Amino acid sequence: MxxxxxxxxxxxxxxxxxxxxxxxxxxxxxxxxxxxxxxASKYSIQAEVVSAKNCNSGHKNGQIFMLDVDGNFISKFCPKRMCVYLISQLVIPVALINERLSEGLEPNDFHFMRYVQCPDVGVDCYGYGEVMLKVQVVPRAK
Incomplete structure (x- = not known):
């Protein structure tokens, strides 16, 4: 097999x-x-916008980004516009999830980067906006 x-x-x-x-x-x-x-048939990776303020790409609270366990975006389950600065922050948590799955470990039991933020610091700190994602493994929808 x-x-x-x-x-x-x-x-x-x-x-x-x-x-x-x-x-x-x-x-x-x-x-x-x-x-x-x-x-792959059991799980997907979900990144949900849990905080958004003044985002130039229009990301809003509650938006969902869905990825397969290999880290590929499932476009029909993602916003039409996706900010490169925000989605680039998914590299480490997706790699951690991949590693946990490949070692037969509980995929959501990682320590760091359960939440990630775009690198923009917001208008109060001379930036533009700010967005935070919660990253987790979810059962795959049938």
């Missing part, structure tokens, strides 16, 4: 035969692809 998962993954991303052979070195990539493929 694991080899079939890895074979399909290699085909999807376009690995050559030699790249597919190298993929097994270290074991961590095989473990991650296998476990994330198992988690």
């Amino acid at each position: 694991t080899e079939e998962i890895i074979r399909r993954y290699g085909q999807r991303v376009g690995y050559t035969e030699s790249e597919a052979e190298m993929f097994h070195e270290g074991g961590h990539r095989v473990r991650q692809v296998k476990r994330l493929s198992q988690a």
Whole structure:
């Protein structure tokens, strides 16, 4: 089963035969692809706007950004406009969630970056606006 998962993954991303052979070195990539493929049907990553003020991109409280467990935005479940400064802050929490899933750990039990903010500090501090997201793993909608 694991080899079939890895074979399909290699085909999807376009690995050559030699790249597919190298993929097994270290074991961590095989473990991650296998476990994330198992988690993909169960979970999504949700980033919800919990605080927004004066956002130039129009982000508002309650907006949801949905990602698959690999960290890809699911565009039909995201705002039409997404600020690069805000969504770039998702890199670390998504990586933490990926790591937890690939090690078979509870995906929401990470310590840091459950909440992330755009780097803008708001008009009071000579910036423009400010937005905060809450990041968590949620059961995948059927």
